[in-house]
Amino acid sequence: MDYATLLQVLDTTVRLATPLLLACLAGLYSERAGIFDIGLEGKMLSAAMSAGAVAALTGSAWAGLLAGIGASMLFAALHGLAAITFRGNQLISGVALNFLASGLTVLIAQAMFKQGGRTPPLSGDARFNPVTLPGAEALRDVPLIGPLYYEVISGHSVLVYIAFLIVPFTWWVLFRTRFGLRLRAVGENPAAVDTAGVSVIGLRFAAVAITGILCGVAGAYMATALQAGFGREMTAGRGYIALAALIFAKWRPVAAMWACLLFGFFQALALRPDVVQSVVQMKVPVPLLDALPYILTVLVLAGFVGKAIPPRAGGQPYVKER
Amino acid sequence: MAASADNMGRQATAAPFAIELKGISKAFGPVQANKDINIAVPKGTIHGIIGENGAGKSTLMSILYGFYKADSGQILVGGQPTPIPDSQSAIRAGIGMVFQHFKLVQNFTVLENIVLGAEEGALLNTSLGKARQVLKDLAQEYGLNVDPDALIEDLSVGHQQRVEILKALYRQADILILDEPTGVLTPDEADHLFRILRGLKDQGKTIILITHKLREIMEATDNVSVMRRGTMVATVKTRDTSPEQLAELMVGRKVLLEVEKTPPAPGKVVLSVQDLRVRDEHGVERLKGVSLDIRAGEILGIAGVAGNGQSELLAALGGMTKASGTITLNGVPLPLSGPGSDGQSRREAGIAHVPEDRHHHGLILDFAAWENVAFGYHNDPKYQKSALFMDNDALRADTEKKMATYDVRPPIPTLEAKNFSGGNQQKIVVAREVEQNPDLLLIGQPTRGVDIGAIEFIHKQIVALRDAGKAILLVSVELDEIMSLSDRIAVMFDGQIMGMRDPASTDERELGMLMAGMTGTSDAKLKKEAY
Known part of the structure; x- marks a missing residue:
């Protein structure tokens, strides 16, 4: 594999890792606050549909993004209502919302556009188009670094850069701010937060709302940047892969980024069987490559990455007791 | 016990009350957990509350800390009527609580646990810096030494309890409620705790000690209130009472505190x-x-x-x-x-x-x-x-x-x-x-x-x-x-x-x-x- 091919694969890695990263950070906020969210998938899917539909109708990718965030937050609010207010089972609520999103997106898309459950193909301003970073053209001919900057780092949509900037921001929020301290505390021991006179319910809803926003961005990215429109089940399990990455990263933001890049790299390899075959000098069945990210997910979830200790109060509704 | 009310009345002129509860009642469904509770705790004293399980001590303290809302009654803090709808209000009124099961975040440092909920601003650095200084002063003043950067899970139970006390003091609590504080301590640690409590009392803090251990009441308190089945049956000066009398008040009949047994006859x-x-x-x-x-x-x-x-x-x-x-x-x-x-x-x-x-x-x-x-x-x-x-x-x-x-x-x-x-x-x-x-x-x-x-x-x-x-x-x-x-x-x-x-x-x-x-x-x- 030559350097140019490697850069192509890495470029694809970054593009494919972005929705995983956004969903993974979304899950991080929720789970750090003690609310398990298996419904990342459904939120992304609903956001993708809404973003695709609104972008197609208005011709504006930004309007699509807002619609995506809105749809995702609606699902997040439902999850919050079930898990926080009514102290329901968080897994069941998440699974239910995933089913709801799976059916509802296709139904609405079909009712609106009559294109077999898809939204119309997007072009121009209805999509987030690649941004060329300053100096990319000028540096292009510098050996090694130039092509790396031009191919891998420059030339993505603005949502990619936002996603990667959210990583240090999340670290800063979690470990350097009052909100972060309280958020982490409420996921570890909500009683400590409650007796300190801070609202457990308020904090958990705030966390779930952030999850909604980030999943909304992830879904909108799928429909208006990575691809040109919404298609049935287009998230293809990315919500679950993001959860696996979250566990892999032990609920830490920077590690989450590396985990998502790893999963993205496997997804990128699946798109380039020729590259894989030239590297391993063997014919590799394409379906096996397609399955790689999912196999990795299973391995991670089965605990092959060492002991991952989730936030201690994760999954437990908070019942005030003395 | 009729004399108790008079005692308290006389003290009122000398020392004002830190806390007065008047006619507090609380029911959970058909269960009347607290019935018309009246209690007055003089400032700068250690006041014991004793009673059997289910006597309503914990419910009463939860009302005082804003965990439950009383159905009726009034709370006076320092002579002022003070409604306490939530824990935040209790903290503002200068009430601190050390729960039986500590409310600490295990994988946070001592410092982080102390500032949680009492931060200075949106950013942590200033809060942590200030807390570190305050902690140093408190350690000197009361002998409450804890490493501020230690993780809670690495601390002994006795030290974790100190962190709880420090949490309350950091919030400038004047009234400290401790719920069954010695259940998890060795006798030595318990002694140390009582020394700390006496130190706090000497600094003018008021301490309410909830326990079912008669010995601790006799050892540490100035006054003691006895609860039975949701009512306050008596408040007495500790030096005027005896464990036997307290036990009788708690249960409502004479109780044998000593176990009667004959010398053993061990066999094979x-x-x-x-x-x-x-x-x-x-x-x-x-x-x-x-x-x-x-x-x-x-x-x-x-x-x-x-x-x-x-x-x-x-x-x-x-x-x-x-x-x-x-x-x-x-x-x-x-x-x-x-x-x-x-x-x-x-x-x-x-x-x-x-x-x-x-x-x-x-x-x-x-x-x-x-x-x-x-x-x-x-x-x-x-x-x-x-x-x-x-x-x-x-x-x-x-x-x-x-x-x-x-x-x-x-x-x-x-x-x-x-x-x-x-x-x-x-x-x-x-x-x-x-x-x-x-x-x-x-x-x-x-x-x-x-x-x-x-x-x-x-x-x-x-x-x-x-x-x-x-x-x-x-x-x-x-x-x-x-x-x-x-x-x-x-x-x-x-x-x-x-x-x-x-x-x-x-x-x-x-x-x-x-x-x-x-x-x-x-x-x-x-x-x-x-x-």
Whole structure:
């Protein structure tokens, strides 16, 4: 594999890792606050549909993004209502919302556009188009670094850069701010937060709302940047892969980024069987490559990455007791 | 107790009240947890609140800390009517609470736990910096030394409690409520705590101490209020009362505080344990080679701070966990792992077990009393109707009989276990195990969460079983209980037996040293002589 091919694969890695990263950070906020969210998938899917539909109708990718965030937050609010207010089972609520999103997106898309459950193909301003970073053209001919900057780092949509900037921001929020301290505390021991006179319910809803926003961005990215429109089940399990990455990263933001890049790299390899075959000098069945990210997910979830200790109060509704 | 109101009235002119509760009532559904409670706590005193489980002490304090809202009544802080709808208001009013189960975030540092909820601004650095300085001052002022950067999970229970106190002081609490603060402490740590509390009192803080231990009330408080079944029955000056009088007020009748027992007549060895070892799920050795003998007709008490291997010892002997080493019952070796090492086999062999954790191991709370009475003995021929069916009628009749003998209230076999009080639940478990007439009874924390009346009864049962020539292994974190019941005392620390003592010739000081892992008997003796 030559350097140019490697850069192509890495470029694809970054593009494919972005929705995983956004969903993974979304899950991080929720789970750090003690609310398990298996419904990342459904939120992304609903956001993708809404973003695709609104972008197609208005011709504006930004309007699509807002619609995506809105749809995702609606699902997040439902999850919050079930898990926080009514102290329901968080897994069941998440699974239910995933089913709801799976059916509802296709139904609405079909009712609106009559294109077999898809939204119309997007072009121009209805999509987030690649941004060329300053100096990319000028540096292009510098050996090694130039092509790396031009191919891998420059030339993505603005949502990619936002996603990667959210990583240090999340670290800063979690470990350097009052909100972060309280958020982490409420996921570890909500009683400590409650007796300190801070609202457990308020904090958990705030966390779930952030999850909604980030999943909304992830879904909108799928429909208006990575691809040109919404298609049935287009998230293809990315919500679950993001959860696996979250566990892999032990609920830490920077590690989450590396985990998502790893999963993205496997997804990128699946798109380039020729590259894989030239590297391993063997014919590799394409379906096996397609399955790689999912196999990795299973391995991670089965605990092959060492002991991952989730936030201690994760999954437990908070019942005030003395 | 009529004089008490006058006493308080006279004090009002001298020292104002830190807290006054007037006519506080609170009901949970049909249960009246607090009925028209009146109490006045003078500033700068240590005020004890004592009462049995379910007497309503905790509900009252939860109302004071804004966890529950009273149905009626008024709270006055420093003479001012102060509504306390939530914990934030309580903190603002200068009330701090140290809960029985600490409200700390285990993987946070001491500093982070202290600032949580009382941060200076949106960013942490300034808050943490200020807290570090305040902590240094508090440590100097009150002798409350804790490493600010230590993680809570690395601290001993005593230090964790200090963090809770520091949390309250950091929020500038003038009134400190401590709920059963010594349950998890060694006698030494408890002494230290009381020294701290007296220091706080000297600085003008007001302390409310909730406990069921009469000794602590007598030792540490200035005044004491007694609660019974949701009402405040009396408030007295501590120096004018006695443990016997307080116990009587708590229960409403005369109570025997001392256990009556005759000298033991130990017979042959019933249980012999050699080099017993247990590892937990992480592979950490929790029991590190324990060897002991228990004879017929004796009670062997295991003293120790919770978490030093006592639970594992009971679990291994009772067939609840895998272990290595050898145990023999009446000379017959019993397997410690694999087939025949389960709880039911142990019961068939003649080892009955009253587990430490009544709610998780002793009972199924959602099951009826008569079903709970069958557990562990459900294969007993007397409960079988045929090869396939159990004789539920016989079981219910049997339960009714046991309930009558053990004075379980209400005596309704079909009532679910969760609907009995702690004491009555424990009586059900004890009845089940003791009435099988075992050769050896393992009994863990027999009176945890059990009211004084039931404690008296359960203690009598244990002594009666001993006098019937049975062997008893008693595990308890209540040193008083161990001292008064045991014929021999083994002290456990860090999975090992630190020493074997005769209750007649030892004292709390010596046992406390052993519980803290200090074997220096000569040291203890020297200290004793120095006194």
